[in-house]
Amino acid sequence: MQETVINIEHLSKTFTTEQGALVPALKDINLSVDLNDFICIVGPSGCGKSTLLRIIAGLEQASDGMAFYLGEEVKKTNREVGMVFQDYSLLPWRTVLDNIALGMVFSGVARNESLQVATQYLKLVGLGDFARAYPYELSGGMQQRAAIARALANNPRVLLMDEPFGALDAHTRILLQKELLRIWEQDRKTIVFVTHSVDEAIYLADKIIVMSAHPGQIKETINVTMARPRDRGNPLYGKMNARILSMLDH
């Protein structure tokens, strides 16, 4: 019996523009995420996929319907639900190590212990040599590695990722996808990963949620059963890619 971690029921979100017009961003979303799932949400820009993630994180409130984490309605952020953002989010005045320890600073872990844990996660993401560096000394890919380490060091049960590799060049992006899977294989944390790249979704996910825009709705859910590591040269891979892309076209 699979344990449901996140449950979303009839969730809608409407934004009000400055002129007072109502813009529906999400409409009647129903979704459940089981423990250890790696889920990717793909969709065109403007389909509300980031908004959905922010609601799950507790950074925004639904206009209608509810999001539940472990059976409880999400009303505010929760340190068991971590998040990695597309924009660089490390605090620029803190060293990389101090950034990774940040969550533990907030929860009052002793400094020695938090630095120890942070060092461990720094090594996990391959930045062992950069503990004393500042974020501006790192490349974009390295900053995102550090952001992932920071989220993981807080030991969340669920990791939400909002286009974390969206700003990276193609090569770095593929490298980090591989790295993410390597890290994920170790403890299989539940991941909800938002992307606009269909290729990325097929490479990573157990389950792909395809969304359509205006208003954002779930169009289809696709299970990816190919064994990892997935081969982009596999005909099944290409077929699935073409199928999802055509869904996004309509």
Next chain:
Amino acid sequence: MKRSGMQLNFAAPGQIDFNSISKKAKRFGIQLIWSLVIPVVFIAGWDMIANHLQNPVVLPTVKESLQILIHPFANLIGMGSLFSNIFVSLMRVLLGYVLAVLVAVPIGIFMGYYGPAYRLLNGFLGLFRPIPPLAWVPLVLAWFGIASMATLLGIKQGQWYVYLNNLKLSMVFIIFIGAFYPVLTSALYGVRNVRKVLIDSARVLGASEKDIFRLVLLPAAFPSIVNGMRIGLGVAWMCLVSAEMLPGSLSGVGYLITHAYTVARTDIVVAGMISIGVVGSILDFLFRALEDKKFAWQRLSR
């Protein structure tokens, strides 16, 4: 990888790279000479014109003005030395400035952090912003007259009276107004312009409101606040002469300049102006050095 190159350019430990040092010294020397070109041309031009005019009231020669500057402790036209007048001025500026910082920084941070406070105060404070500090003079005189810090503290005699009586409330107020707005604006926008993703990411890591304020907003806004303090100090220093022209003032470099003018001692006027410029530059330089040292991350995070 874009680790900045300058950090990796160290020579091997224990081995001094004389070649690179002499190169650096050379480059520094050339830069120094280059930065002195304009001042030298300026001073030479000034001296040429002054010698040509032969009228020390219109324009004293460089030598006449320097005579005043190299004897900073000499008594000038019965007003005490240049040094003591600068010292008095500095105390006035610092008092007005420190008060402005103490009031403007918390208000600015609060307005930047809390939307209703911004809407409550912004329009009101905006009305006073365009008023030049000098325009306050009549009102300030009506309010404070020649009352000083000594009056305020009820001190009527003794050594402290002499010092405190120099700190006229009217002057402190004018300087306060001058420094207030740059400091307020920088604190306000420093807090407002913190990138939202920094706050969001702290929040999902479990930060409380207090954590966000203390560990995200304040450090992120700090460079902007200090920058505003630097600009505010510059403006405060510029308000000095106008403040020291107020009645009740019998000292200070601003008063020295106006008084020297009335007795046609233009050399003292020029020396006073140079002193104001030099002291202002030193204050600015000290602030910049602090900014460079403490906030390198801001310059480099782009």
